[in-house]
Structure formats: structure tokens, C-alpha cells
Amino acid sequence: MQTESEEALQTRRDLEAVWGGTQTWAAQQEKEKEKEQEKAAEAGTDKRDGDADQDRPQKWRKGPSTSSWEGWDNRGKRPWQGQDKPQKEAAESEQTQELIKCLVKMTVRHEQELMRIRPDVGFIGFCDTTEMGCIPLLKQVSENWADLHSKGQVTTGLKTILERMQRCLNVGWALQSECALNPAWVYHTWDAKEKKQVVSTDPPLKHAEALRLIDVLIEDLAKEGVLTRFGSTKQQILQEKPTTEVIPMMLQLSLRGQASDLCYDAMKKLSGNAIVKLQGVRWRPERAHKPPLAMALEEAYLAVPYCDWSRRDHQGSWDLTPFPARLVNRTGLCYANSTLQALLWLSEISGTDFGQLQQGRRLLRTNQAICLPDCLSLRRLFAGWMRLHQQHDAGEFLAHCLHTAQAEAWEGGWQARLENPDNITDSGTLLQAIPLHLPGANPQALVDKWHGQFSRHALTHHSGLVFLQLCRYTEGADKDKSVLRVRPGDSIVLPIFTQAVGLTARHETFQVAVIIYHLGETSTSGHYLTLLGVRQSDRWDYYVSDDNRPPRKAKSRDLQLVDHNAYLIGLMRSL
Structure with missing residues (x-):
């Protein structure tokens, strides 16, 4: 999504301002472009060597299959909308029509049940794919600092920590409070009209409270039956080189149990808060939206001649606006x-x-x-x-x-x-x-x-x-x-x-x-x-x-x- 890309870009710049680093994201992008140009030059040499093969007659290519799901994506329109030639309409028996009606209605209602449950159990995290958003790196830095501190070899003093905290204040992630080491972390929301991230009106979250919530997650998420799902939606996390600005991570909790309730409350309070940006992640609760496949199923059913829904009854009054009186x-x-x-x-x-x-x-x-x-x-x-x-x-x-x-x-x-x-x-x-x-x-x-x-x-x-x-x-x-x-x-x-x-x-x-x-x-x-x-x-x-x-x-x-x-x-x- 364009919005996710814009949010990721802004977050990366803020991370650079907070953490610093020897190599900025822009420099990394420049090096990647140079590598791509070198590969393109090599590919051009290979192409010239293969020009002689272009005079050969091409093999006949098989057209898109009408019985596969490819037709839903590749042609830019639904199969029943893109047919120019008249085709004889298949006549299903009354029993088949009734079966299809029941299956569609049951599937749609089942999906609505899932829609109802998702906001109560699920969260989505958008993990930035840069090294600055790498959680293991942050963990390693923390462990190294603790090890050096125990040996009396700490070279990073409190002043440096306060300087980094000041960077968070400068980019607008945190606000000053009564104690310099206990700032208040603001909540962010996306302004679709302005196409930028803005500070939410929700009250900021104190640093000590945020740490307590993180402790709750560390303690209770590992308990049996609390975490029911955690992973990338499309296995993007396994890619050697990410191809997108962000990788969506799905987290779902159980509906039952005190530990699940504590974890849900903690995740809800941390969602949208700037403190999790230190990990290069932005969490938000799942929304009760209808998946594209479910919408496609309903559209397909509305297109058949024996559909007993009316489009207005099915879609509701999407074209209505509130009464102006x-x-x-x-x-x-x-x-x-x-x-x-x-x-x-x-x-x-x-x-x-x-x-x-x-x-x-x-x-x-x-x-x-x-x-x-x-x-x-x-x-x-x-x-x-x-x-x-x-x-x-x-x-x-x-x-x-x-x-x-x-x-x-x-x-x-x-x-x-x-x-x-x-x-x-x-x-x-x-x-x-x-x-x-x-x-x-x-x-x-x-x-x-x-x-x-x-x-x-x-x-x-x-x-x-x-x-x-x-x-x-x-x-x-x-x-x-x-x-x-x-x-x-x-x-x-x-x-x-x-x-x-x-x-x-x-x-x-x-x-x-x-x-x-x-x-x-x-x-x-x-x-x-x-x-x-x-x-x-x-x-x-x-x-x-x-x-x-x-x-x-x-x-x-x-x-x-x-x-x-x-x-x-x-x-x-x-x-």
C-alpha cells in the first residue's frame, strides 16, 4: 500500500535521526542502484549475444486458463465481465442452484463471524526491512551493554543515553515529563488527507508504564495457549532480500484466560505508540474488513442469473450520506x-x-x-x-x-x-x-x-x-x-x-x-x-x-x- 510505504519512509528517517549510524538509508539505496546498473550492463551483453535467435519462429503460447484463478488477476476484470463473444449460458438444475445459494450464504456468514473475531484477537505489525528495524540487532546491543556494564567497561555514559533520548524528543516521538529518564511517548495516527503521520490526541504513555507493558508481554506471551498465531502473511520474512518497504506480521491471541486478557490490553496500549518504533515496528489492532476473496465471491454470486440477492440489499446504502437537515x-x-x-x-x-x-x-x-x-x-x-x-x-x-x-x-x-x-x-x-x-x-x-x-x-x-x-x-x-x-x-x-x-x-x-x-x-x-x-x-x-x-x-x-x-x-x- 502507498500509505504503508510512506509511513515506512518517514519512520526510517526518524530512526536515522534517533540511532544515528555509519551508513544512512539513502546511501544504502544509492549503492543498491549502482549494483543494479552493473547487473543491467552485464545483461545487455548477454542480450546482444542472443539477438541472432530472434529470427526463429516463436512457439505457440497457451492462452490464460478459464478454469483457474489466474483470470481473476491477470486480465484486470472479472471473467464474466471481460467476455466479448456471446456464450451459451450454462443451465444448472434447481438442485445445483439451491446448493450454490446455500454454500455462498454459509461462506459469507462464516467470513462475517471471522470478521467479528479478528479485532478482538489480532494485531498487525509493520516491520521495516532496513537494518535499523532489526530487532535482533537491538537485542544484541542491549546484551553487549549489560555485559560491559557488569565488567565495569561501559564507555557509553548517562549523557549519551540522554542525548539519544533528546533525539526522540526532537523527532516528536516523546515529550518531556517530570523526570528526564521517564518521558512520555506519544501516539501517532495516519492522516489520509495530508498523506503524513500526525500526533494523535490520545494521552501519551509514560516510559515506566511502557516498560511494565513490555514486561507483561515477555512474561505472559510465552504461556501455553496465549499466542495462537505469529508470522508473516506471505512468508516474506523468509526472503533473503525483502522486496517491499514493510513486512506485515500477524499476531493473534486466545480469547480466553487472564494471561490473554493482560497481553491484549498491553498490545492495545502499545499499538500506535512511538516507543515501539525503536524496534522499527508499528503495531495496530486488526480491523473488521472483508477480505478480497470474500468480496470476489459475493460479486460472482451477484452476477449469476439465479442470485436471490439484490445488489442494493446486499451492499447496503454505500452511496448514502447523512441527512443534511x-x-x-x-x-x-x-x-x-x-x-x-x-x-x-x-x-x-x-x-x-x-x-x-x-x-x-x-x-x-x-x-x-x-x-x-x-x-x-x-x-x-x-x-x-x-x-x-x-x-x-x-x-x-x-x-x-x-x-x-x-x-x-x-x-x-x-x-x-x-x-x-x-x-x-x-x-x-x-x-x-x-x-x-x-x-x-x-x-x-x-x-x-x-x-x-x-x-x-x-x-x-x-x-x-x-x-x-x-x-x-x-x-x-x-x-x-x-x-x-x-x-x-x-x-x-x-x-x-x-x-x-x-x-x-x-x-x-x-x-x-x-x-x-x-x-x-x-x-x-x-x-x-x-x-x-x-x-x-x-x-x-x-x-x-x-x-x-x-x-x-x-x-x-x-x-x-x-x-x-x-x-x-x-x-x-x-x-
């Missing part, structure tokens, strides 16, 4: 604005009908200021709501909206069951958000905890849309500000009972589409905002919807607020 709030309407913004956007992006409130989507598509209670199409909604201009709990207003809309997309329910004898201990409909109790490592952990109670909880049926509610507010207690990272595009698996009685459940994957978060100590005070997810072909973009202004791109500060204040999470069923 500005929702006016002169009193305490933020709870209503954020809730309706979330509901209407969830209906828009999922392509579902919002029942009696469907006209609200058309209103929000207009580029103007709108006071929702004044809209004729929403009069029925607000007529049944008491004390409109007083702050309310967004969860209660959400239930009121869903009851008023009477939309088929929200039909569904859940139950809590016991077995031997069969008994239903609790139940509810999806016209109210499913309550999840904090704390938890992630939203999936909260769902698993909800499902695994003594009375087994699960959905009984659904129509594709579900809301979850994080129980941050309890009467007579302070707000629960537990950190829970959740983003639009995240996958969450929900359990569904397979029969009218019994505890057997299957699982279906949903995706987060909207998040209502609340800044305030009680649910009836403070301020509500909405984080909207806009699905692109290879990622999700995040937009913040606030009163009296159109939605804007979310910043790092906004996402931090979501982590501490997420309240209502809107889900839509994945493919």
Missing part, C-alpha cells in the same frame, strides 16, 4: 432529536420502512433547519408525549417512537427461559431496547453475559433491527462511566431460540449502525448526541449529529466520549 433545539429537545435521527438513519441505511413515521426521512433529507415538533407528519408522535420540552430519557422516548411507528421492521421479542420443567421467567418485545449491564470487555461480552444468565435469555424472533441499552443509570447511584469501545460497523452476534420451548439457540450476526450517547449524570439531564455510521465499500465513516447543525465527521475526541457515554446501540442484521 439541522434539527432545531431551543429548549430540551436533544433527547427527541438524537432518537429520531438514529431511528430514521437506521431505517435509511437498512432500507426498511419506518411505518407511520416514514415521512420523517423525507424531511431530514432537506437542507434546512427543522423543528421536529412543528412538522405535520410527526404531530401524531409528539401529541402522545407529555412535557415535550422537558428533558427525558432517550430510551423511554425510543420505546414511544417504536410503538407509534408500528413498523414491521421492529417486530420481534425475547424471552428468559428455564428447563426441566420448561418455564418462561421473563419476556419483552423489540419495541424497547434490550438492557445490558456493565461492565464488560466489549458489547459482545455484554450480550454473552445477558444470554448466559441462570434463566437463559435470547431472542424469539426478529425482523432485522434491534436496539441495545447500556444500563449506565441507576436510581440513587452515580452514572456508570465504564469504558466500552463500540463503533458503527462492529459486528455483534445475538442468540435466538430455535424452538418455542427449550434452551437451544442459534446465533445471527448484526452490525452496529447508530449509537446514541449521553453527556450527563442522569438520563433526564445533560445532553444527547448521535454517532451515525456511513458504510463505504471497505470501511465505515463516523458522523456526529448534534442540535442546530448538520452532521459532521467524528473526531478522536468524539469517539472517546462515545467510549465513556454510549447509551443506546442500534443494530441491523448482517447479510
Whole structure:
């Protein structure tokens, strides 16, 4: 990737500034060019010797095979798109078509399960291929220094160490703190617009804390069952001379065990931090992206005549942008604005009908200021709501909206069951958000905890849309500000009972589409905002919807607020 190459180049220059060295990377590149020119000159001599053979008739060359995977890469387009000559369409039997449909759907859903798991277990490290990024070299330097120090032969004093630390400060990797030997290492992120690496807004990591995290990794990674995968994706590490700027290294941890949790937390805190650049490595968590092969499979299935997907239903609303309307709030309407913004956007992006409130989507598509209670199409909604201009709990207003809309997309329910004898201990409909109790490592952990109670909880049926509610507010207690990272595009698996009685459940994957978060100590005070997810072909973009202004791109500060204040999470069923 171009971005990885640019990051690698910048990191190499920074490494040269920090570590110094007898030979810079630019000089190495110059020598390599000279060697290549010498080889080219020798090859030119060999070519002149072989010119006499060019008059011989060439052998017939076999064309690309249509039955191999070569056609996917070499021709620049899919096989079914590049055929100019009409071909007779193969007619598969109904049984074959049904088999293909089932296999494709099962494969796609299996891949989505893997997508959900990858961010929770995996990290990617981009190792620079220069000698400066060689981890064994750094280890050898450290061991030699310790050996000389034990013998009293150290020639590098504290002043030299401080000078190297000053180099880290000069290139922007570290910041001064209360102690010169305990600086704070900054986090970096890539600015795609500026095409350069910039300092992140995340709080810097103290040097002592970074060393503690490294000690955790050294101690716990070696334990049995913690590290499940570590290696290069394409065996590039085995090449004698690397051909790329960076070599991606995959690291995956187990989902279970205290040691795995400690290692995951340590890797998460070290990801993107400048201290690991001293090794010539940049770590980041894996992303829930769809592999190219899975995308190619879906495209191929969409191209066959018996496909029962529509392209719009399959891809979702990739061409949509957030509603441009500005929702006016002169009193305490933020709870209503954020809730309706979330509901209407969830209906828009999922392509579902919002029942009696469907006209609200058309209103929000207009580029103007709108006071929702004044809209004729929403009069029925607000007529049944008491004390409109007083702050309310967004969860209660959400239930009121869903009851008023009477939309088929929200039909569904859940139950809590016991077995031997069969008994239903609790139940509810999806016209109210499913309550999840904090704390938890992630939203999936909260769902698993909800499902695994003594009375087994699960959905009984659904129509594709579900809301979850994080129980941050309890009467007579302070707000629960537990950190829970959740983003639009995240996958969450929900359990569904397979029969009218019994505890057997299957699982279906949903995706987060909207998040209502609340800044305030009680649910009836403070301020509500909405984080909207806009699905692109290879990622999700995040937009913040606030009163009296159109939605804007979310910043790092906004996402931090979501982590501490997420309240209502809107889900839509994945493919």
C-alpha cells in the first residue's frame, strides 16, 4: 500500500535521526542502484549475444486458463465481465442452484463471524526491512551493554543515553515529563488527507508504564495457549532480500484466560505508540474488513442469473450520506432529536420502512433547519408525549417512537427461559431496547453475559433491527462511566431460540449502525448526541449529529466520549 510505504519512509528517517549510524538509508539505496546498473550492463551483453535467435519462429503460447484463478488477476476484470463473444449460458438444475445459494450464504456468514473475531484477537505489525528495524540487532546491543556494564567497561555514559533520548524528543516521538529518564511517548495516527503521520490526541504513555507493558508481554506471551498465531502473511520474512518497504506480521491471541486478557490490553496500549518504533515496528489492532476473496465471491454470486440477492440489499446504502437537515433545539429537545435521527438513519441505511413515521426521512433529507415538533407528519408522535420540552430519557422516548411507528421492521421479542420443567421467567418485545449491564470487555461480552444468565435469555424472533441499552443509570447511584469501545460497523452476534420451548439457540450476526450517547449524570439531564455510521465499500465513516447543525465527521475526541457515554446501540442484521 502507498500509505504503508510512506509511513515506512518517514519512520526510517526518524530512526536515522534517533540511532544515528555509519551508513544512512539513502546511501544504502544509492549503492543498491549502482549494483543494479552493473547487473543491467552485464545483461545487455548477454542480450546482444542472443539477438541472432530472434529470427526463429516463436512457439505457440497457451492462452490464460478459464478454469483457474489466474483470470481473476491477470486480465484486470472479472471473467464474466471481460467476455466479448456471446456464450451459451450454462443451465444448472434447481438442485445445483439451491446448493450454490446455500454454500455462498454459509461462506459469507462464516467470513462475517471471522470478521467479528479478528479485532478482538489480532494485531498487525509493520516491520521495516532496513537494518535499523532489526530487532535482533537491538537485542544484541542491549546484551553487549549489560555485559560491559557488569565488567565495569561501559564507555557509553548517562549523557549519551540522554542525548539519544533528546533525539526522540526532537523527532516528536516523546515529550518531556517530570523526570528526564521517564518521558512520555506519544501516539501517532495516519492522516489520509495530508498523506503524513500526525500526533494523535490520545494521552501519551509514560516510559515506566511502557516498560511494565513490555514486561507483561515477555512474561505472559510465552504461556501455553496465549499466542495462537505469529508470522508473516506471505512468508516474506523468509526472503533473503525483502522486496517491499514493510513486512506485515500477524499476531493473534486466545480469547480466553487472564494471561490473554493482560497481553491484549498491553498490545492495545502499545499499538500506535512511538516507543515501539525503536524496534522499527508499528503495531495496530486488526480491523473488521472483508477480505478480497470474500468480496470476489459475493460479486460472482451477484452476477449469476439465479442470485436471490439484490445488489442494493446486499451492499447496503454505500452511496448514502447523512441527512443534511439541522434539527432545531431551543429548549430540551436533544433527547427527541438524537432518537429520531438514529431511528430514521437506521431505517435509511437498512432500507426498511419506518411505518407511520416514514415521512420523517423525507424531511431530514432537506437542507434546512427543522423543528421536529412543528412538522405535520410527526404531530401524531409528539401529541402522545407529555412535557415535550422537558428533558427525558432517550430510551423511554425510543420505546414511544417504536410503538407509534408500528413498523414491521421492529417486530420481534425475547424471552428468559428455564428447563426441566420448561418455564418462561421473563419476556419483552423489540419495541424497547434490550438492557445490558456493565461492565464488560466489549458489547459482545455484554450480550454473552445477558444470554448466559441462570434463566437463559435470547431472542424469539426478529425482523432485522434491534436496539441495545447500556444500563449506565441507576436510581440513587452515580452514572456508570465504564469504558466500552463500540463503533458503527462492529459486528455483534445475538442468540435466538430455535424452538418455542427449550434452551437451544442459534446465533445471527448484526452490525452496529447508530449509537446514541449521553453527556450527563442522569438520563433526564445533560445532553444527547448521535454517532451515525456511513458504510463505504471497505470501511465505515463516523458522523456526529448534534442540535442546530448538520452532521459532521467524528473526531478522536468524539469517539472517546462515545467510549465513556454510549447509551443506546442500534443494530441491523448482517447479510
